[in-house]
Amino acid sequence: MERGTENRTRIRWTVVTGVLLACCLLYDRVDVVGVVLSALTLVVTAFGVWTTWRASAAMDDGAAARRLSKAVVDAGSMSSRVLGGDRVVADVTYRFRPCAHARGAALPLRPAGRLDGLVADYQVLRPRRLVVTGQPGAGKSVLARSFAAELNKVRADGDPVPVLIALGDWEREESFRDWVVRHLVRDYGRSRKRARQLVDAGLVLPVIDGLDEMDRAEVPLAESRAQGALDALSNYQESLEPAPLVLTCRTDLYDVLEASGRPMLDTARVEIDPVSAEAAARFLSRRAGAAYRQAAWAPILDELRTHPQGMLARSLSTPWRLVLVATAYEQANDPSELLSCTTREEVGDVLLGHFIPSSIRAVAETRSRYAPEDVHAWLGTLARGLHTRSGGRTDLALPELARSPGAAWARRLYAFLVGVCAIVPALILLSGLGGDPVIWGMAAVLVVVGSVGWLHLRPGGINLWRRADFALPPWGSPLWSVGMRLACSGRGRWAVCVSALWPILIMWRSVAPSRLGGVEDWTLAVTMLFTPLLLVVMVTACHLGSATTGPSGWSRAGVFFALLFMWPATVQVFLSRSMSLGAGPDFFCLAAFGSLYLALCGPMAMYACWLLINCRRLPFRLSRFLEWSRAAGLIRVTGAAYQFRHREFQEWLTRNSLPARPTPTVHPPTRTTTP
Known part of the structure; x- marks a missing residue:
């Protein structure tokens, strides 16, 4: 009954919105009627968007956890090259180590002792707090990924969702709960409100990797970020009970942390055994x-x-x-x-x-x-950049590159572009009709809108987007068909129907005869043919999360938004050229739409500036190169950040800026004949 009432309400709002839009396009010759209908259309459209948002906000905790679980599974796929590109895997075992203090978790009676049984052993722990230790290269990061994936497969409704998070960007000033919320927003495309709801409900199981990668070797233990993180994890609770979590760390560092007098209590510790020579x-x-x-x-x-x-x-x-x-x-x-x-x-x-x-x-x-020399040089540049600007951290998040301490010239270039795009439209307006108060008001509005772009230069920036998961999959990816099916089903159908009215009615206005309110301008109709395609891309992308499309989807979204904002400006330039209006309107349109893009998509524009500054040291299509490196097994992905395959590999690249040796001659494999 409620479902039918909801559908009828949406149909009514769709019809009303369509009628108002049609009236606006057909009867704009009457100024008062046009203004009234435009205002009504704006109110109706805003109310429709608000009702859709309220409907999605009413999602219960269980449904939100299921969506997060799907996003984690989509983001947790590993390239086959991570395991060496073969089905054969190393035989790795583990053992539970006794705690150095009296408050340890209750252990399973018969531990499995093999990595494929770690999930079953973890589910028996009380409380469910586990520390996985091992020597460098023992497979802690790969284990954390496979653990999160396997636990997601057997997770029941009401159980927390295991979420893999790298610990490298945690700082003492930020509470652990806020840090988890931030990563759910950045890495898995949740809204901040939804992420906070999941964390407060105890439906997030942090699988934390990289405690041993937070500090340089010369940092004293008492002042280290690792000790501060361990203190924050010890205080991470649900009501009066310790909250579940999984942590990975090197054996030697965790031994020191455990003996420091401030260990993490109520935990079990698993030690990954070295691989034997026979294995x-x-x-x-x-x-x-x-x-x-x-x-x-x-x-x-x-x-x-x-x-x-x-x-x-x-x-x-x-x-x-x-x-x-x-x-x-x-x-x-x-x-x-x-x-x-x-x-x-x-x-x-x-x-x-x-x-x-x-x-x-x-x-x-x-x-x-790619040429091996180029790959080595580019990866070496990225590794040295991480070492210089962040003390050897491992997270390589594309949106944060332009905010790093070594990207001052990129921020200066961005600030210059914002200034040009904010001032040029106002000067063009005032140079022609400077005495008109309306023109002065329009110029002031353009300057204010353009100046919003400068706010992105602040350390925290500004967040003008309600959702954090707008990202585009690669062109030709099957995710496009998935996104279209999601957009045309459920609540998305209403948004698609209302949004599709805009380009359809604009096209009708362009080709319709004058007695029906049209202008019969076929040239304008041809230039507007691209608009429905942009609409399809936007609607599809809104139904695909960043966890699905990966960290490179963010940069593709930046290109799409630039195209979306500059396409109307290009149409206007084309029309002004056909009417011989001069260069003034052309500069005005380009600068005005560019100013709007910088105001709404500042981080994407700053990233483009960073690429321009570093175009001689890195490929301009950096995200494409990193995706290729991921497929080759040189790079891995954690949430919305890239990481080098292993910390040893990153440190080796930092030390070796040039290839260590020439590429050897390839010898074709020869089969051994069987007698």
């Missing part, structure tokens, strides 16, 4: 590269089996190093060169020297290829 040899022997090049891999496998405690076995005792070996020597190079290395660091340098060329070679057959 490493079994993993490498089952890879496709070893199967096709048995003679080349035989010395390495023999060394691992013969000396299980040797230097090479210790150097390859983590899943990260094993994937490095598999990638470096899968299709080319001689793995026996590792036998001449004398330290773990030397083994790492040799493997990382092959990592970029080998990763490029692995995806060259299916994707556009």
Whole structure:
């Protein structure tokens, strides 16, 4: 009954809005009637948008949690190159470690001891607070991702949604709850109100990665951000009970933090075991590269089996190093060169020297290829930028690049553009009709609107968008058809019907005869053909979250909004050229619409300025390159931020600005004949 009443109400508002729009277009020759109808149309449209927003705001906690869970699943997909591009995975085990204090969580009676059983072990914990520790490269980050994905699959209604969040950007001044809310908005496209609702209802399980990546080595423990974060996590509660969470950290750092006298209580601790030499040899022997090049891999496998405690076995005792070996020597190079290395660091340098060329070679057959030297130089520039401006943090969020301390010239260029676009339209108006009070008022409005763009230069910026999830998928992606189906079903149908009336009626006004209120201007009709396409893109994108489209969708949305704002200006320039009105109206239209774009989409414009300033050191289509690097296994994605594949890889790029060695000759794999 309520559903039918709601549909009838929407139909009535749709009809009323359409009638008013038609009247505005057909009877604008009567000034008073046109003004009244325009005002009524604005009121009706605003009321329709408000009712739709209120309907979506009435969503209960369970439905909001289900939507968040879907967004987390969409954002949690990993490239196959993260696991080495093969179905074979390393055999990794873990064990529960006793706590160094008396307040630990109740452990399962029979722990699974294998990574595929970690979700079941976690669900038995009381309270559900878990710390996962391991050596560098032990697979903590990959485990956190797979844990969030597996727990989402078995999550029941009413259980909290596991959300993977990198801890690198947390500061002491921000409460932990506010930090989680901020990441739900930025990384998973939730509105701030909805994110706060989920956190307060206890429906968010933070899976926190990167406690060991928050500080430089020389920072004292008492003053470290890691100790402050551990204190904030200890105080993270639901009512009087400890709130559930999962945390990853390096073993040595967490041992120090636990012994500092301020540990995190009511938790269980899992230690990831090193990969044994036999497990490493079994993993490498089952890879496709070893199967096709048995003679080349035989010395390495023999060394691992013969000396299980040797230097090479210790150097390859983590899943990260094993994937490095598999990638470096899968299709080319001689793995026996590792036998001449004398330290773990030397083994790492040799493997990382092959990592970029080998990763490029692995995806060259299916994707556009970049030169290894360019990839190394571009990734090195990004790594050094992270090291310089943020103390070695790992998050590379595109919207924040122009706000970094080293982007002063990008902000100056943006401020100059805002000033030009804010002042030029006003000067053009005043130069022609400066004595008219109406013209002075219009000029003042243009200056005020243009000046809003300067507010984006503040540290916190301004938020003129209610939703944080407007992003565009790649062109040709199947997500476009998904977005269209979502837009044409449920509550979206009403918005589509009302929004579609605008371009249809404008087109009718352009081609209709004068007795029906038209102007019979076919030239204007042709120029307006692009408008329905822009509408389709906007309606589709509004139904796809940033978690679905990934961090690169934000930059594509910036290009779309620039096109959306500059298309009317282009139409006006085209018409003024056809009427020989001179250059004044052209500059006025371009500057006025540009000023509006800078006011509404300042962060996107600042990012474009940052790309222009750094165009000689980085590719201008940076997001496309980062998406390619993600497919190649060089970059990973956490929410709306890019990260280097591993901290060791990022630090190696910071130290090595040029390729470590020339690209080796590719040797085609040779099959070993079976007698």
